[in-house]
Amino acid sequence: MAKEKKVEQITDMEVDFAQWYTDICRKAELIEYASVKGFTILRPYGYAIWENIQRIMDGEFKKTGHVNVAMPVLIPESLLKKEGELVEGFAPECAWVTHGGSEELEERLAFRPTSETMFCDHWSNILHSYRELPMLYNQWCSVIRWEKTTRPFLRSREFWWQEGHTLHETAEEAIAETEQQLNCYADFCENVLAMPVVKGRKTDKEKFAGAEATYTIECMMKDRKALQSATSHYFGDKFSRAYDVTFTGRDNKQQYPFQTSWGSTTRLIGAVIMTHGDNNGLVLPPQIAPIQIIVLPIAQHKPGVLEGATALKERLETAGFRVKMDDSDNSMGWKCAEYEMKGVPLRVECGPRDLENGQCVLVRRNDGEKTIVKLEDLEAAAAEQLKLVHDGMYEKAKQNLEEHTYEAHSLEEAKALQQEHGGFIKTMWCGELECELKMKEQAGMTSRCMPLVQEHLDDVCPICGKKAEKMIYWGVAY
């Protein structure tokens, strides 16, 4: 009674981008909804992508001296409340534990929405001398923020992330750390996820609750909406003062250390889907793909084919690639569609004639390009093709970003450009909240960031007409 499983159709992105996105999340088996509203399950294929992201990113963090720790998940309300801005920003989104076992707690405990408070509380106990600085900590965990509306990977009540928290002797060192980690994220997005980014600073309105400065990397999705993909915050000594974190300085006096935090989340998987995916499904950057190469034997019942394909698979595995061979009874058409849906970067096809001729065919997921390869060159050719996949994906995404970044000199022009093309609209900005709010009200765009690489477009703010020295990016954001 073997029923052939059919690859189910997904909605075209041009027809309904949101539905296309959800279809990929479900049909590539990345995610499933849980029976708790607003919560999701990361399925094996989705989690394997996250494991690859974690492994590579964690290695980068460690190269610059960061170490991992594990902090308690529950935060007493009184501890959370010590820093006013932070609690204002996060308390409305906290999940509260009020009972432990059968007893009602004297004080309710928040499931961590972020852990600045816990790190500060810990540091206030263990930090003594400038000799112990810097403290460069990170943790991988999940957090809860009780969002009203949720979408897989982009916004869910629980999500998985890393949160870096560091303490420094001087403001300069802390600012350098904030920048270093922003660059670390940007490099990761470009070199690992094949996603170009715009690096910049958030406005006061958009910055993290309690931060002195928030830096961000902003990516453009295929529907030309913006996705904030990671952030890095500089806190000055604000939290140190609120949580009484001090150390004995070189001058033998008590001082407050300077602090940063920086985070990235499973949202990066959503960014990958919407940056690279197409109407056949997911397109995965080779470095995070759970399966990098799928080997498909053609006419596998003919003598020698399965043995030949198996040998190729084993050679590729030995060379260090993540490889799978599918010798199931499903049709070749089904298999091609299935692994396209799953976003496998490279397909190796080999049939009886190929093997006879000492060759096989490599097919790239991102552009469908086929290359005939001599069997003896397989490993080198696979490595080269995977590099071409990455580079091709990056170039295409970069083209999307560049083609849809527009310059405007009036609010009306900005609005018209956004309505016609979407994308990022760059203008000058006077720095006033009022103008930022006006752009939101009248053109439906929020500020994305003030790019680190500034351009002089004009002398005045296009919204109020006053003097403006900063260029800013606007967009419609997820």
Add this chain to the structure above:
Amino acid sequence: MAKEKKVEQITDMEVDFAQWYTDICRKAELIEYASVKGFTILRPYGYAIWENIQRIMDGEFKKTGHVNVAMPVLIPESLLKKEGELVEGFAPECAWVTHGGSEELEERLAFRPTSETMFCDHWSNILHSYRELPMLYNQWCSVIRWEKTTRPFLRSREFWWQEGHTLHETAEEAIAETEQQLNCYADFCENVLAMPVVKGRKTDKEKFAGAEATYTIECMMKDRKALQSATSHYFGDKFSRAYDVTFTGRDNKQQYPFQTSWGSTTRLIGAVIMTHGDNNGLVLPPQIAPIQIIVLPIAQHKPGVLEGATALKERLETAGFRVKMDDSDNSMGWKCAEYEMKGVPLRVECGPRDLENGQCVLVRRNDGEKTIVKLEDLEAAAAEQLKLVHDGMYEKAKQNLEEHTYEAHSLEEAKALQQEHGGFIKTMWCGELECELKMKEQAGMTSRCMPLVQEHLDDVCPICGKKAEKMIYWGVAY
């Protein structure tokens, strides 16, 4: 104003074992208490040990086809209550979320104490056919159990663990999985943690809430108390029926799959401390040691010493060891004590005369043995010494286990042996709960397990005098 940090004294284990244990946890900087009662912080050095455990164990799980997933951390009370025994066992220990943001929830949510219910709920949505079986899932996460009394690593309200959950077509396959994973834990303890184990089956009284059978590995600590170090459970189709998990079988009929779960936790770090530690501090098995080799230059201000030591350090790093060099101003005595406290398995000492003679000294942490090594042989000698550290630690722990496992033929004898020597007392057992309770009441011992390797000690139960076919281990447990 450089103050030399002194290595603080720890309590001798013979004086106060519990205090000795706590001293190591704190002074080796493994753990710190959090401001939430019963919760702990895994500090960088403690977390690095856990990362090594995770990496190696996860690799073993994957070799046998297991994949990782992430399930939501909150479980609706109604879902938790579907299986009666499980909820009875865990509900009294749950932390309950009652508010999300500012709204009171319609139904309260438990922070997962264990995730059988979530996995079953998920499987009931995604499982269709026998072709999808087995499902071999695992997740790394933290859980909360609202314990009344807590101790670092051994029992805390939040702890970090892995929980494997698998579904199988037949009971035989599920039983084989249960056994395979028990053996996986036992091999890990012996080959990685240098801890010998007793493998066995738990009595009905001691088994996991809801399981048909629970298997355990029991280790003996240096104070001769027992520590349950990992468990593996067979559920039959009980949860499948409770959560309506079904699949279409080979006969085209709806069937209930058979299930297992298995877990190990940060408690393993507590086991390592109490199995191998001594009055100078921690003694770490080389495979999980964050620093495997500490290089200490002697008379480092003499010409050539620091360069020579740095070269050795770099060679060892290149060879793949985890190495640190300490060229701080602290005295040699302080440094030796510090890295002994931290349990670093191997110390490399090199002074001006050593370097002149083309040699250095390797000192093993576990037994203090010194070996003079020619510089050209360094890498091979270090590998050999680390193997000797592991083997020496294992042999010593095995000796402790074997010397303190006693045979008894009456309840009185069992009690006297425990009082005089501690350790494991083996007897026959009739299988009745009444006798198990009597042993607890009168001799203060709980059943540890019915070892998989049985011996025939006698024909009758030493407690009731009735016929007995099973040998059982008793002990005082953590």
